[in-house]
Amino acid sequence: MTKNIAIIGASGYTGAELIRLIATHPDLEIAALAANSKAGQEMAQVFPHLRHLELPRLVTWEEIDFSGIDLCFCALPHKTSQEVISQLPGHLKIVDLSADFRLRDPAEYKRWYGNDHAAPELQKEAVYGLTEFYRREIAKARIVAGTGCNAATGQYVLRPLISASVIGLDDIILDLQCGVSGAGRSLKENLLHAELSESTNAYGVGGTHRHLGEFDQEFSQLAGREVRIQFTPHLAPMNRGILATAYLSGDPAAIHDALATAYADEPFLEVLPMGETPSTHHVRGSNFCHIGVVADRIPGRAIVVAALDNLTKGSSGQALQNANLMLDLPESTGLMLAPCFP
Template identity: 50%
Template sequence: YAGCFYILDATDLFSFWQIVRLLANHPYFGITLMTADRKAGQSMESVFPHLITQDLPKMISIKDADFSSVDAVFCCLPHGTTQDIIKGLPRELKIVDLSADFRLRDIAEYEEWYGQPHSAPDLQKEAVYGLTEILRNEIRKARLVANPGCYPTSIQLPLVPLMKAFLIEHTNIIIDSKSGVSGAGRGAKEANLYSEIAEGIYAYGVTRHRHVPEIEQGLSDVAQSKVTVSFTPHLMPMSRGMQSTMYVEISPGVTVDDLYEHLRDCYKDEEFVKVLDKKSCSSHSECQRF
C-alpha cells in the first residue's frame, strides 16, 4: 500500500505509536496521513519524542482529512466510536480496526458486553476476525479486518490448533492470564497509578471480562459447538507484556508430547509465533524472551 491513514484518540495512544513505529520502517508502507482528536495539530515527536527520527506528517483533525493518497486505514479509537467513523470512510479503503467494535459477529452479544447498540450492523457482516495465523486466507480477501484482542490472541493461538486436531477436550478449559498495564491505554485511571499497581498483582474483570465472548467465539467456531471457558485476568506491575497459562483435558490416548509436537509443526513457518524448545521451556530467562 502506498499510504496509511490513522485515526487517533488519546485513550489508545499506546497502540497508535506501536503501529507508527512498525510501519514507518516497513518496506511496503508509507504513512501519508494521521488524524487525531485532542492531539490534532501536533507532531508525533511532540507526543512521542522517541519517534523524532521518523519523517511523519503532522496529525490533523479527521474533518480535514484528504483520503486521495490513502490505500489502507488503521483505526485506534476507543470501543464504541469506530463503527460511526468507518461508516463514513470511502468504500475502496482497506481497514484494520484495533478496537473491539467488529470482533463479535453476534450484534446482540456485542451490545450485552459493551453496553451500547451496534451502529454499523451492515459493516459487521463483512468484517473478518484478524487472527492471521488461523484465518490467513479469509483476511487476504477482506476489506474490513477486526484486529483481535490481546488476551484472545495469546489464548487462541495455542488452543485452536489443538482443538482442531481433536487433541484436547472442549470442556473444563481454565485460563489464567497476566498482563502489563499499558494494555489499558494512556488515559488517567486511578487503578493504573504507580502507587496502585507497583509491587503487587490483582485479578480484575472476574467472570465479566469483555474478552470472554471473543475467546469463546473463536473456540466455538473450531469445536462447531458452544465452548465456555473459565477466564481470570490479572494486572501485573510492568509496562507491557502478557502471559496466559491454560489448563485443558487431553483427549484419550494423547500425550503432552503430542500437544507439543503438533504446535511446533503448526507454527514452524510462522514468523511471529515461536514454540520454544522443550529444554528452553524450563528456563525462566528463555521463556521471558517471547
C-alpha cells in the same frame, strides 16, 4: 509501489506502536495521522521517542483526504471506532484495532460492550483478524477486525489443540498476566504508579472480561459445539507483555506435537522444546509469540504457557501483518525485528 497509510487514533499506545513499525517498512508511507484531542500538534510533542521521524502533523480525522490513502488503521476506543468507520469512504481498506467488529453477532457485541452496534451492515463484511487462521479471508477483505490481545494469546495456545482433539473441552482453565499498556493511555486511578507498582490483581473475574466473547465465538465455531473456558486476567506491574498459562487435560506429548505441527511454518509462532517455558522478556517489542508445554505431575494433565507483546503481536504488529496481506505484500515485511532484551 509505495502504499499510503493513514492512522486514526495516533496518540494512543497502539498508534505509536504502528508508527514505530511502519517507520522501517520498505513499502509503506505514513501520509496522514489523526488524533482529534491533539490535533495541530507534532508527533514529537505527543511521543518524544518518535522525534527522529519525519511525520505529518496531527489533524482531526475529518480533515484527512482519503482519496490518496490505500489503507487506514483505526486505533480508536470501542463504540467510537464504529461511528468513525461508518463515515469513511467505501473504497478504503481498513484495519480496526478496537473491539467494534470482532464479534460477528451484533447482539453479542451489545451483550459484552453494552452498546447497540452502530454499523451492523459493515459488520457483515468484517473479517476476524487472527492472521494465522484467517489469512485467506484477510487478504480479500476490506475491513479487518483486530483481535483482543488477551484473546489472541489464548487462541494461539488453544486453537490447534481444539482442532486436533487432543484436549478436553469442558475443563479448560486460562490464567493470564497482562502489562499495564493493555489498559490504554487514558488516565485511570488504578493505573497510577503508587496504585499499581509492587502489586498485581485479578480483574474481570468470574466470566465478565469482554475478551470471553471472542473465546466463546471462536472456540465454539472451531469445535462445532459450545465451548466455555474459565478465564481470569491479572494486571501485572510491567509496561508491556502477556503471559498466559493454560491448564489442560490431555496427553502432554500429543499437545506439544499438535502445537509444533500447527506452527511449523509460521514465521512468528515459536514452539519451544518440550519442558521449556517462555518469558515476556523473550518477545518484548517484537511480533513473536513463544509457546511452551510442560507435563503436569498429575497424569493426563498438561500446562501450556505462551508469551507475546500485547502492543505488537497482540495489536499493532498483528494489524500490520494483516495490512501486508490486504495490500498484497509479503506478510512478514517490517515485522522481523528482534525482541528487545533485557
